[in-house]
Amino acid sequence: MDHYAGGAGLNLQFRHKLREWCPPWLAKPFGVAEKLFWVLGACVDGTIEWFVQGAQARMPGQGTPTALGYIGRDRRIRRGFDESDASYAARLLTWRADHRLEGTPASLFSQLRGFLSPHNPVMRYVNRTGTSTVGWATIDSAGVFSYVPVALNWDWDTQLSLASRFWLVIYPPSQLWTDDGLWGDGDSYWGDEGTWGSTATTAQVETVRGIVKEWASAASICQEVIIAWSSGDFEPIDSSPPNPDGFWANYGKNVAGTEVPARITNAAYWPVG
Numbered sequence: 568m569d570h571y572a573g574g575a576g577l578n579l580q581f582r583h584k585l586r587e588w589c590p591p592w593l594a595k596p597f598g599v600a601e602k603l604f605w606v607l608g609a610c611v612d613g614t615i616e617w618f619v620q621g622a623q624a625r626m627p628g629q630g631t632p633t634a635l636g637y638i639g640r641d642r643r644i645r646r647g648f649d650e651s652d653a654s655y656a657a658r659l660l661t662w663r664a665d666h667r668l669e670g671t672p673a674s675l676f677s678q679l680r681g682f683l684s685p686h687n688p689v690m691r692y693v694n695r696t697g698t699s700t701v702g703w704a705t706i707d708s709a710g711v712f713s714y715v716p717v718a719l720n721w722d723w724d725t726q727l728s729l730a731s732r733f734w735l736v737i738y739p740p741s742q743l744w745t746d747d748g749l750w751g752d753g754d755s756y757w758g759d760e761g762t763w764g765s766t767a768t769t770a771q772v773e774t775v776r777g778i779v780k781e782w783a784s785a786a787s788i789c790q791e792v793i794i795a796w797s798s799g800d801f802e803p804i805d806s807s808p809p810n811p812d813g814f815w816a817n818y819g820k821n822v823a824g825t826e827v828p829a830r831i832t833n834a835a836y837w838p839v840g
Contacts, residue, residue: 581615582608627656635659645778647682648771654684661826672704672786673712675735678782680710682774686743691736691801693721703803708740715803720809723790724816731787735779736801737794746796746835764835765794774840790806794835 584837585604588688606683609757632652639646639655642662646655658665658681668674672692680687692704704714723734739745744767779789795801807813809831814820818836820829830836 580608581611582606584608586819587760627659628653632656643781645678645682645774647684648774649686650681650684654681669782675779675782676704676706676712678778679735679737682707682778683739684744686740688740688743689738689798691803692733693736693801694731694733695721695723705803718803720803720806720810722813723811725813731784732790733783733787734790735792737775737792738798739794744794746833762835767794767835772837776837779839789839792837793837794837796833796835800831 582605589601589604600655620630622635625638627635635652635655636646638659642659644655644659644662644665665674665677666675672694675692676690679690687708687710689708690706694702694704701718701721703718705713707713721734723732743763747764747766763767767775775792779792783789793801802810811830813828817829819826820826821827
């Protein structure tokens with residue numbers, strides 16, 4: 568309260584100044600008129616404070632944190648489910664610069680790191696063009712960005728005619744998400760909160776998908792978001808397998824009459840499209 572007072576210890580509010588301004592014969596201790604002036608001044612102070620707080624509410628980090636969600640909606644910056652007020656307010660201040668980079672791996676990493684804050688998982692962006700060229704972008708837990716422009720180790724389904732597809736790989740720490748085991752193992756039941764293959768909630772999965780769609784290049788399509796449980800999987804220097812070897816379009820494949828997993832099972836897969 569009293570943001571317009573001008574500093575601690577300064578009686579610049581109307582309810583205090585009216586006491587100073589009124590004539591001595593009205594300013595007697597416990598005078599009825601003085602009490603009336605105080606009430607009128609308090610009403611003026613409250614109205615001014617209402618205007619001041621309303622003006623400050625549009626300033627992230629300056630006004631009430633209850634306004635951050637409305638500002639974020641207007642600026643298209645999604646808040647993380649564990650993100651602090653201070654972290655979200657800081658991201659809302661850089662929204663113009665963030666949107667100028669929209670469509671790049673760096674912007675996608677930045678928004679996902681904000682949503683997943685304070686967990687900061689390692690993430691990789693794997694882009695495959697219409698040829699055999701594959702580019703890898705990586706951001707580590709400290710926010711350091713690295714890039715491998717050309718690699719030959721990612722063939723999802725051998726459809727080279729499908730240009731500009733990419734995959735996002737997230738390596739979540741245990742405080743964020745964990746593997747919830749296999750369906751039917753006795754630990755998961757139909758109707759439980761969460762998703763198959765991870766402890767991520769449905770809302771979290773949908774928000775990650777939404778961020779990917781909003782911040783990825785309009786000329787590219789995200790095939791899958793891959794949640795990797797092992798930090799050693801899906802490396803830019805790996806050869807196929809364990810990276811996709813051309814048969815990952817479906818979860819299973821037939822080998823000599825036997826249905827076997829086509830993808831590595833130490834990961835969860837979230838289709839985006």
